[in-house]
Each structure stands twice: as structure tokens, then as C-alpha cells.
Amino acid sequence: MSFLTWIFKGSAPNDKTGTPARQAADIINNNFAYLENRIVDIESPDAVLKRGDIDTSVLNVHVDADAFEWRIAQVEFLDNPVFDAVLVAATDGYYRKDVLLGNNTGGYNIFKGDEDPTSATEPNLFPAGTIKLGVIDVYGAVITGFIPVDVSGKEDKANKNQPNGYAGLDSFGRVYSSQLPSYVDDVLEGYLQSNVFYVESSHTTVIPAEAGKVYVDITVGQKNRQYRYSGSIYIQITNGLIASTDDVAEGAVNKYSTLSLVMSYVLSGLSLATGTPITATDTILSAFGKLQKQISDNVSAIALKQVKDDQIEISTNSNVQNSWHGQTILFTSNCVITVPSSLNAGFGFMFFVMPSVTVTWAITSPHTWLATPVATLGDASYGTTGHLMKRGNTNTIILSV
Known part of the structure; x- marks a missing residue:
């Protein structure tokens, strides 16, 4: 729910459907008046300013003059008269809580609560223009106690803007600048030389040293380093301008x-x-x-590939070795060469049978010949060349001469 009135600006410029100017001015004034009253309500709410006590006897209540002080609707009631009243008795064996009220005429009222045979409940709705000052406990035809309202957490108005008191607020709800520490606004620039700040770079006029202010050293090369005065020396509080990592020393960890x-x-x-x-x-x-x-x-x-062509000479019976892969094997004497039961996939080698040398071939299962070879005889003049290979990952052995 809005308590402010809005001004209608119209559907289009100069279409004369908006709120008339004089009426709009009244709306603005009324809105400001409402806001001003709300600010006053916030700054000075209804409150008990002074807590007193009462005298009771049976059902009789007596309040001394000026025992209580209160504020209602921004009006403070400080000089309040003597008050005497006789409460209505509760039903025999029943409890009740009555409330002592201060009103907006500077007088007192008694607000009667509801009765209960076990424990009474304090009322919480009171007539307009009143403020609760305390609760009176009643049992049957006797007052059994009085509890005044607690004002221990409230500040005395006399402490406003005073040392060890509290700061007042302006019409915008802000603390007055006069209540703020001086260093909030005091940042002084100068030239630091031998623990003294000067106005000029020639170090002529001394800037007085004061605690609570920030001093900026604008000496060339000092990068606007900032200091505070401890009472005897200036203590650096920042490294000043950091334009690059060159302005920050390397740490022990980072x-x-x-x-x-x-x-x-x-x-x-x-x-x-x-x-x-x-x-x-x-x-x-x-x-x-x-x-x-x-x-x-x-x-x-x-x-697994033929990447070299070294020579290995064989002169006796031998099994084919995986290490022969990619080599050139020279058979220099008559021998039997046996294909073993296991060879790497894609295995192969070149061979040369020396003149008049005979190589007899044998094979071991599971390997089998693609075509069963005969003994290889080296040509009497030039010898004989050939190639032995295993077909991929199969068990087939190919011998070509």
C-alpha cells in the first residue's frame, strides 16, 4: 500500500492529459509533508523516557508526581501529576494483568486485562494516544506486583552529540560531518625528508605532524606512498602507486x-x-x-618395422630369431635354419647364401609354409639372395629365393 500520491505525466508530450501543474505542486508538497512526518516519527518514536515506580495497597494504586516521563506523537510529557486509582478486584482465585498507561494529555490510565484461573496474559492492544508504563499483577482482591517497562537500553537525549554519548542525524538520516573523525577528510600531500613532511620539494615549510591523518609522499620516485604519524615517527601504510609488478617485491611464498x-x-x-x-x-x-x-x-x-640393415653372419644350425627382423643375414656355411613356434607379427629379413653353401629350411608348429621350400644352394659364382617373412599376424611363413 502506497501512502504517497503519484503525478500523472500524460500519455504523450503536451497532450494535456496529465495532472495540472498547480495540482501537481500540491501533490509534491503533500508528499514531502508526509515524508517529513515519517522522518520525525523515526527520529522521535513514542517512548518511555523515565521509568518510575508505584505504591500499592490491597487494590489501591498511587503514582508520585513526575515518577514517569514519556513521549507520544513527538510530544514529551515531563511534568506529570500525582495519580491514584482503585483497581477492580478479580474473581476469587483468578489472576489478571492490568496495564498502567501514560496518555497524550499528560495523565494516567489503567487498562484492565483478562482473568484466568492459572496464569493471566498481558494485554497488547491499547487505546490510541497512550503508551505502556508498566504491568500490575492482580490475584483476586489483592495487587501482587508491579513491573515497570524496561528503558535500560535507551539513550538520554542530553547525551546527543556529546562525548561518550551518541551522534545525531541530519534530515537525511546521516551523521553530521562535525561528528566524524578528522582523518576521514584529512589527506595531506607533501615531500618526506628525514621523518619530516614539507610543503615544497625544496623542504622549506614543515607540515605539522598530527595523529589521525594520512600523509602522501609526492616526492619523485616515491610513487605516492602513504604514511600515518605515530606520535614520534611516520609509519608507512601503503606502497603507493602500483603501476606494474616491478612496484611489488617478490614474497617468500608467492x-x-x-x-x-x-x-x-x-x-x-x-x-x-x-x-x-x-x-x-x-x-x-x-x-x-x-x-x-x-x-x-x-x-x-x-x-616392429625394418629401420636398419645390419648384417648378421650365421655358420651353424640355428633357429630364426626375432632380432633378425630388418637385418641382412649371411649364411656362410652349410646349416639348418628352423622357424620357431613364435615370431613377432610382420617379422621378416633378407638373406644371402654364400657361393656353394646349402641352407636347409625347417619349421615348427603352429607355423606353416605358404609353399614348402627346398634347400637353398648358393650360386657357385655369385651366391643366392632371398627373403623370409611372416604374413602379418598369421602363422604363414613365406620364403622367396
Whole structure:
């Protein structure tokens, strides 16, 4: 629910459907008046300003003059008269809580509560223009006690804007600048030399040293470093302007990423599980892991391929060796060469049978010949060349001469 009245600006410029100017001015004034009253209500709410006590006897109530003080609707009631009243008795054996009220005429009222045979409940709705001062306990035809309202947490108005008191607020609800510490506004610029600030760079006019102020050293090269005065020396509180990392010293824990520091980093957490292509989203650590995996996998694959042509001489009976893969085997004396039961997939080698040397071929299961070979006899003049290979991952051995 809005308590303010709105001004209608019309549907279009100059269409004369909006609120007339004089009527709009009245609306604005009324809105400001409402807001002013609300501010006053906030700054000076209804409150008990002074808590007193009462005298009771049977059902008789007596309040001394000026025993209580209160404020209602921004009006303070400070000089209040004597008050005497006789309460109505509760039903025999019943409890009741009556409320002593101060009113907006500077007088008192008794607000009668509801009776209950076990425990009474304090009323909480009172007539307009009144304020609760305390609760009177009644049992049957006797007053059994009085509890005044608690005002222990309230400040005395005399303490407003006083030392050890509280700061007052302006019409906008803000603390007056006169109540703020001086250093909030006092930032002084000067030239620091030998624990003294000067107005000029020539160090002529001394700036008085005061606690609670901020001093900025504008000496060339000092980067506007800031200081406070301790009472005897100026203590630096900031490093001034930080234009780059050159203005910040390296710490013991947080280090700059220098080349030597980066080169000394240990590759903790390196994983060699993945050899997929490196992408722009990979970290340096993951990229190293992928690269090493790719290299390792390629080394294993290359090991199975013919990448060299060294010579091995065989002069006695022998089994074909996986180490012959990719080599040139020279048979220099008559011998029997046996294909063993196990050879690497894709295995193969070139061979040369020296002149007049005979090589007899044998094979071990599960390997079988593609075509059963005869003994290879080296040509008497030039010798004989050939090739033995295993067909992929099968058990078929191919011998060609």
C-alpha cells in the first residue's frame, strides 16, 4: 500500500492529459509533508523516557508526581501529576494483568486485562494516544506486583552529540560531518625528508605532524606512498602507486614466474595414459603427458618395422630369431635354419647364401609354409639372395629365393 500520491505525466508530450501543474505542486508538497512526518516519527518514536515506580495497597494504586516521563506523537510529557486509582478486584482465585498507561494529555490510565484461573496474559492492544508504563499483577482482591517497562537500553537525549554519548542525524538520516573523525577528510600531500613532511620539494615549510591523518609522499620516485604519524615517527601504510609488478617485491611464498623458476618446476601429476592430439585447451602438464605417450607408442611401433640393415653372419644350425627382423643375414656355411613356434607379427629379413653353401629350411608348429621350400644352394659364382617373412599376424611363413 502506497501512502504517497503519484503525478500523472500524460500519455504523450503536451497532450494535456496529465495532472495540472498547480495540482501537481500540491501533490509534491503533500508528499514531502508526509515524508517529513515519517522522518520525525523515526527520529522521535513514542517512548518511555523515565521509568518510575508505584505504591500499592490491597487494590489501591498511587503514582508520585513526575515518577514517569514519556513521549507520544513527538510530544514529551515531563511534568506529570500525582495519580491514584482503585483497581477492580478479580474473581476469587483468578489472576489478571492490568496495564498502567501514560496518555497524550499528560495523565494516567489503567487498562484492565483478562482473568484466568492459572496464569493471566498481558494485554497488547491499547487505546490510541497512550503508551505502556508498566504491568500490575492482580490475584483476586489483592495487587501482587508491579513491573515497570524496561528503558535500560535507551539513550538520554542530553547525551546527543556529546562525548561518550551518541551522534545525531541530519534530515537525511546521516551523521553530521562535525561528528566524524578528522582523518576521514584529512589527506595531506607533501615531500618526506628525514621523518619530516614539507610543503615544497625544496623542504622549506614543515607540515605539522598530527595523529589521525594520512600523509602522501609526492616526492619523485616515491610513487605516492602513504604514511600515518605515530606520535614520534611516520609509519608507512601503503606502497603507493602500483603501476606494474616491478612496484611489488617478490614474497617468500608467492614467487614471480621467472624463466629459471619455471624450468625448475617438477611435473607432479604427470599422466601418460592418453596419447590423443594436443589441443589449445590442454594444460602444459597434460600436453607433456600426451606428447610422451605419443613418442612411446611410436617407438614401440617403429621397433616392429625394418629401420636398419645390419648384417648378421650365421655358420651353424640355428633357429630364426626375432632380432633378425630388418637385418641382412649371411649364411656362410652349410646349416639348418628352423622357424620357431613364435615370431613377432610382420617379422621378416633378407638373406644371402654364400657361393656353394646349402641352407636347409625347417619349421615348427603352429607355423606353416605358404609353399614348402627346398634347400637353398648358393650360386657357385655369385651366391643366392632371398627373403623370409611372416604374413602379418598369421602363422604363414613365406620364403622367396
